[in-house]
Amino acid sequence: MLSLPMIDFHRAAIALPLCFLPQMVDAKSAAPEAQRPPNILLFLVDDMGWQDTSVPFWDTPTHLNRRYHTPNMERLAAQGMMFTQAYASAISSPSRCSLLTGSNAARHRVTNWTLHRDRSTDNPHPTVTPPDWNVNGIAQTAGTPRTYVATSFVQLLHDAGYHTIHCGKAHWGAIGTPGADPGHFGFDVNIAGHAAGGLATYYSERNYGHDAEGKATSPMAVPGLEKYWQTGTFVTEALTREAIAALDSAKTLDRPFFLHMAHYAIHVPIDPDPRYLDRYLREGLSEKEAAYATLIEGMDKSLGDLMQWLEENGEAERTVVLFMSDNGGYATGTQWRDAPLYVQNFPLRCGEGSAYEGGIREPLIVSWPGMTAAGSRQSEPVIIEDFYPTILDMAGIAIPKRIPQVVDGKSFMPLLRGGKGKRARTLVWNCPNVWDNSGPGIGPSCTVRQGNWKMIYFYDDGHHELYNLADDIGEAHDLSAEYPEKVRQLSQVLGKRLRKMQAQRPTFSASGRPCPWPDEAWRKE
Numbered sequence: 461m462l463s464l465p466m467i468d469f470h471r472a473a474i475a476l477p478l479c480f481l482p483q484m485v486d487a488k489s490a491a492p493e494a495q496r497p498p499n500i501l502l503f504l505v506d507d508m509g510w511q512d513t514s515v516p517f518w519d520t521p522t523h524l525n526r527r528y529h530t531p532n533m534e535r536l537a538a539q540g541m542m543f544t545q546a547y548a549s550a551i552s553s554p555s556r557c558s559l560l561t562g563s564n565a566a567r568h569r570v571t572n573w574t575l576h577r578d579r580s581t582d583n584p585h586p587t588v589t590p591p592d593w594n595v596n597g598i599a600q601t602a603g604t605p606r607t608y609v610a611t612s613f614v615q616l617l618h619d620a621g622y623h624t625i626h627c628g629k630a631h632w633g634a635i636g637t638p639g640a641d642p643g644h645f646g647f648d649v650n651i652a653g654h655a656a657g658g659l660a661t662y663y664s665e666r667n668y669g670h671d672a673e674g675k676a677t678s679p680m681a682v683p684g685l686e687k688y689w690q691t692g693t694f695v696t697e698a699l700t701r702e703a704i705a706a707l708d709s710a711k712t713l714d715r716p717f718f719l720h721m722a723h724y725a726i727h728v729p730i731d732p733d734p735r736y737l738d739r740y741l742r743e744g745l746s747e748k749e750a751a752y753a754t755l756i757e758g759m760d761k762s763l764g765d766l767m768q769w770l771e772e773n774g775e776a777e778r779t780v781v782l783f784m785s786d787n788g789g790y791a792t793g794t795q796w797r798d799a800p801l802y803v804q805n806f807p808l809r810c811g812e813g814s815a816y817e818g819g820i821r822e823p824l825i826v827s828w829p830g831m832t833a834a835g836s837r838q839s840e841p842v843i844i845e846d847f848y849p850t851i852l853d854m855a856g857i858a859i860p861k862r863i864p865q866v867v868d869g870k871s872f873m874p875l876l877r878g879g880k881g882k883r884a885r886t887l888v889w890n891c892p893n894v895w896d897n898s899g900p901g902i903g904p905s906c907t908v909r910q911g912n913w914k915m916i917y918f919y920d921d922g923h924h925e926l927y928n929l930a931d932d933i934g935e936a937h938d939l940s941a942e943y944p945e946k947v948r949q950l951s952q953v954l955g956k957r958l959r960k961m962q963a964q965r966p967t968f969s970a971s972g973r974p975c976p977w978p979d980e981a982w983r984k985e
Contacts, residue, residue, distance in 0.1 A: 497716050497855045498828070499779040500617075501770075502847070503763055504559075504722040506552065506629055506657075507812055509789020509805045510821045512726065512756050517544050517823055518933070522806060527745070529736075529757050532764035533825065536783060540827025541836045541876060547887060547909075548787050548844040550812060550819035551895055552657045555786040555844045556631050557598045560645060561610035562848030562859075562867035566890035566906075566963035568608040569594040573657050573895070575679060577634040578606065583894045588904055588920045588975060590893045591964035597633035600644060604637050610865035613848045615646030617718050620857050623710045625649040627703040628722035631657035635679065647720070649709075651702045656680045659724040662695045662731040662755075664688050682724065694733050696725045696755070700762040704769050711773055716855075721766065726755040728790075733758045752790075780828040780854055782847070788812050788819035809935045813895040815905045815916045816935050820889065828854070832876050840881045841909065845869035868961075884911035888957050892919060892966045904966045906978060908954040915940075915950040917978035919966050924951065924978065948979075955979035 510517055511524040515533045548555040553573045554565035565571050572581050572590075574597045582590045596607040600615065618624045626642040630653035633639020640655035647653075660669025660678040667674075667689045669681030676683075688698040703721055710717040732751035736758065740750035763783070770776040791804045791811025805811050805818035812819055824842065826832055849871040852859060859867055875881075889907040896902050904919035912930035917923075924947050926940040940947050955977040958965075967974050 496778070497620075497622075499716050499770075499775055500622075500718045500851060500854060501766065501779055501781045502718070502720050502722075502851070503766070503781065503783045504628075504720065505759055505783075505785045506722070506724055506727045507787060507789060508726055508756070508759075508785035508823065509791070509811060509818065510808055510823055511805050512789050513760075513823055515542070515823065515825075517542060518807060524804070524806060527743075527749075528753055529739075530760040532760045532767060533783065533823075536763065536767070536781060536825050536827050538835050539829075539832075540781070540825055540834065541832040541838050543824035543826070543838050543840075543842055543872075543875075545839055545841040546784070546822045546824035546843075547820050547841065548785065548822050549889060550787050550814055550891060551893075552786050553597065553631055554891070557608065558843075558845040558869075559786075559847050560612045560614065560632060561598060561608065561865050562613065562845050562869040563608070563610060563865050564843075564845055564868040564888065564890075564961060566888060566958055567866060567868060567961040568598060568610070569964055570597055570608060571891055571964070572893040574631065574634045575655060575657065577636045579634075583896060585894045585903065585920065585966075585969075587969060588894075588966040589969045590904065590966050593893065593964060595634060596637045597639045599633060599637065599639040600646075601638055604639075607633070607637065607639065608865070611860070611863040612645040613851055614718065614720070616852060616857055616860070617855055618646040618648065620855060621715055622855065623648055623713050623715050623717045625651070625703070625706045625710065625717060625719045626653050626722065627651040627706065627720065628653060628699050629657065629659075629724050629727075630654060630722070649706050650684075651706065652682050652684045652699060653722070654683055658727045659695065659729075661729060662725075662733070664691050664693045664695070664698070668695055668698075694735070694758060696723060696733070696758040696762055699723060700765050703762075704765065707766075707769055707773075711775075718851075719766075721762070723759055723762065725759045726752065726789075730755065777829045780826070780831075782851075783823065783825040784844075784847070785822040786844075788814065788817075788821065791818050807934045810902075813902050815889065815891065815907045817929070817933065820907075826876060828876060833878060836878065838875050838878075840872075840875050841885055841887055842872045842875070843869070843887050846872050866961075886910045886953060886957070888954060890958055890961075890963045892964050904975070906954060906958060906963075906965075908950050908957070910950060910953065913946060913950060915947060915954065915978075917951065917954065917981065919975040922976060922981040924981070926950070951978040951981070 514530045557570040626647040635655040642650040642653040660680040733754035736754040740753045808818035809816040810818040846869040853873045887909045
């Protein structure tokens with residue numbers, strides 16, 4: 461049994477190739493090989509920042525790229541396409557619900573992280589009160605209050621004959637709601653996915669958050685991994701082994717598979733992975749920085765193990781691999797204020813929970829043999845809800861007309877072919893909540909990006925900030941005073957979009973009146 465390091469870390473629809481045309485696949489039999497759609501492996505990391513990798517997503521490598529060891533990310537990038545301007549929401553549940561439904565968070569209204577049924581996770585704010593958002597998450601069936609009803613893309617894959625596997629973090633529905641169970645969304649197999657968005661511990665020596673009698677000591681206890689308890693197996697490794705076992709079973713079915721490999725890493729607690737700790741301490745990192753780096757390297761090993769399985773089983777050439785994170789890396793919040801990790805996302809500003817780039821810009825890599833050019837880069841902006849139509853495009857499945865939700869996402873299949881966007885795309889975010897009450901860019905806000913221009917509007921005090929990301933990726937220079945007409949234009953675009961999606965906004969606690977929309981506040985300035 462491995463001994464644990466004595467370190468105390470507290471928690472805080474386009475033309476497709478013939479072989480990918482839509483097929484009526486019998487769930488009990490394999491389609492002819494020439495017509496078989498690709499396997500799809502979506503590797504989703506929790507809380508991984510744009511710079512938490514040795515792969516440089518900026519135009520030049522940084523000290524953070526030189527700090528981390530992610531050789532398998534490097535290998536995946538060499539095989540496929542890197543997206544240098546990929547976005548998600550700044551908080552986990554909003555991103556994951558957008559991914560599964562294709563709807564923008566402003567529309568599905570799961571705008572903060574979910575856990576307990578009917579209970580908000582908002583922190584107190586001195587002047588505003590968050591709206592009654594969908595605290596219970598998403599579901600495919602009606603009947604649960606404060607829930608967004610939608611058909612997941614996983615269900616559509618399943619109905620078309622895919623064998624569907626979930627492994628790791630789910631975080632789509634509150635405890636006791638249908639959406640807490642990945643099986644509700646069309647997964648044939650669920651490994652360790654439940655309502656919680658984090659984990660109690662990475663260590664098997666602590667039974668992943670269970671006591672000696674097997675009772676969970678926290679809502680964050682990782683379920684279903686009892687056979688690894690007391691074996692010295694880090695939870696990232698345990699999940700990888702279980703995913704590979706599920707792939708072994710899937711191969712016997714001779715059907716295309718979809719694996720949602722959704723690691724709990726690199727979420728807090730920052731439990732150092734003993735396999736890699738000495739290397740980073742020798743390189744001069746602090747104990748906390750070294751522990752964080754071990755979580756990243758353990759995640760990267762998992763990616764490599766899955767890529768190796770694909771190669772050894774003859775599936776690599778017919779499998780799409782997508783790598784993504786659900787929100788920005790650590791840099792904000794009270795638990796990080798006293799640590800070097802506060803500048804974790806350089807050159808980006810801030811991190812998780814923030815409307816600034818450090819909170820929403822993510823590492824995205826897509827490898828599709830025969831489709832993506834090896835070692836290519838794509839600078840067109842994409843966002844997390846785009847995965848819904850893109851994955852269905854990959855599988856040759858049309859989005860049904862009769863689904864409950866509006867799909868805001870746009871397929872990025874043309875970009876995978878090396879194309880460019882037809883025009884400057886408008887991306888919007890809405891977070892009328894209080895994820896944390898400290899740190900820059902934290903708190904109730906809404907955001908729009910159009911071309912290189914990005915504007916953030918803060919509900920609580922009604923001020924706007926404007927940045928040109930082409931010249932100022934670190935958002936150090938607010939240009940709102942210099943370009944008032946651009947602020948007016950983007951405020952109108954953002955306000956119109958939010959109202960059309962029936963987005964929510966906070967209210968002023970003293971008066972109970974709603975905070976102005978960004979275009980309303982601009983007219984008052």
